[in-house]
Amino acid sequence: MSKQKKLWGGRFKQETLPLVEEYTQSVEFDKELYLEDIKGSMAHAKMLGKVGLLSEEEVQAILNGLEQIKAEIESGQFAWSKKLEDVHMNIEQRLTEIIGDAGKKLHTGRSRNDQVALDFRLFVDKCLSQWQQALTSLIATLNTMAKEQQETLLPGYTHLQPAQPVSLAQHLLAYAHMFKRDYERIVDVKQRVRVSPLGAAALAGSTYSLNPFLVAQEVGFEQVFANSMDAVSDRDFVAESLFVATLIQMHLSRLCEEIILWANPCFGFLKLPDEYATGSSIMPQKKNPDVAEIMRGKTGRVYGNLIALLTILKGLPLTYNRDLQEDKEPFLDTHKTIYNSLILMKGMLAKIEFNAQNMLLALKKGYLNATELADYLVLKGIPFRDAHHITGKLVGIAEEKGVGLEDLELKEMQAVCPQIESDVFQVLDYRQAVKRRNTPGGTGPLSVSKQIEEIDKWLKENGGSV
Ligand code: ARG
Secondary structure (H helix, E strand, C coil): CCCCCCCCHHHCCCCCCHHHHHHHCCHHHHHHHHHHHHHHHHHHHHHHHHCCCCCHHHHHHHHHHHHHHHHHHHCCCCCCCHHHCCHHHHHHHHHHHHHCHHHHHCCCCCCHHHHHHHHHHHHHHHHHHHHHHHHHHHHHHHHHHHHHCCCCEEEEEECCEEEEEEEHHHHHHHHHHHHHHHHHHHHHHHHHHCEECCCCCCCCCCCCCCCHHHHHHHHCCCEECCCHHHHHHCCHHHHHHHHHHHHHHHHHHHHHHHHHHHHCCCCCCEECCHHHCECCCCCCCCCECHHHHHHHHHHHHHHHHHHHHHHHHCCCCCCCCHHHHHHHHHHHHHHHHHHHHHHHHHHHHHHCEECHHHHHHHHHHCCCCHHHHHHHHHHCCCCHHHHHHHHHHHHHHHHHHCCCHHHCCHHHHHHHCCCCCCCHHHHHCHHHHHHCCCCCCCCCHHHHHHHHHHHHHHHHHCCCCC
């Protein structure tokens, strides 16, 4: 096949240099778009038939040929050739081999410029749906965990310093809300992805009586391009999708960071499942949170892929430029990363064992009921500044004794502040502190169960399993 004629080779006398061929080909990675290329070609052929540019027999021959090619690719029999540059020309060449002249007619009124734009839009749309599915499944897992952890208390942190007691459910639900926003962002982006560019041809539209609406309908897109020059050069839909991905990976990375911290024996809030951890080759006591660390690290490539694409697009004159071929690898890499990360996070979370005892110890150690005591003193008529000072003094005494505020004797407290009475112990109870925070969205049990209910309802409406 070394002397294989290029599909565009009419005016060329010399063969392409081997390194040029290697450097410019994209089939190595864009063959992943074979299903979308076939779908787009089928839609184009049917449209050509409907507007009278192809006979019924020709359309049928093309459809059968494309079906055969799909089967060949899926069974591993298809001979991909770098000499044929990309997925589009590999498939078209094979079609002509199988069905003869009708295959050569498929490209009527079409350019690879609008062809690749359609293929890529179909592909990105498919990936976005997969991200949505993985997101709903992760949200469902977080919500299930929240249901089980409504009674578990732990310190909530600001500045990574123990701040106020919260329920573990509230903490987990914070992530469910982040991933829900990511899902909703995809719904919005999809409106701009699901626009068919076929019919824009090379850049200016076509002299044939094409019907772009029929193609859009056939591939299941709601909209058709409005401007042919924009249609073949626009890659905003890729940039937007890559941006959504950066937020997803950033959210995952924050969760990873907490898993890593909580797995550290200094926190001891959770035990990692063996399947998601590794040991050290030298230190036998270690259990390393590698999956969470690698996931956190992969944020770098996901951010990088967005910047790569934005840089490729910057300064491109209208319309199609071959630079655009560089749009695929960043997206393919991000897709693989995001999808696998979401699946792994869900699996890892479902098997994590929390240690409620250590969480309670951390509440005591961090004096997380100090705010409650200050508020109690204010209710006894003491000005807030003084209440703050008295509480600080009592924390100092408890610290010296190595106990929690709730472990001090009433007499010891009264020595610092005579207004303190035995009802103080109810106030110092961590559970009470959480229970009393039932403002909308707060950590109180009423607010938490409302959040859980609403996420369940949302999952049902959005096709996620509960
Ligand atoms: N492989 C090319 C890409 O991904 C397909 C379009 C090529 N168009 C062209 N006019 N050479 O962008």
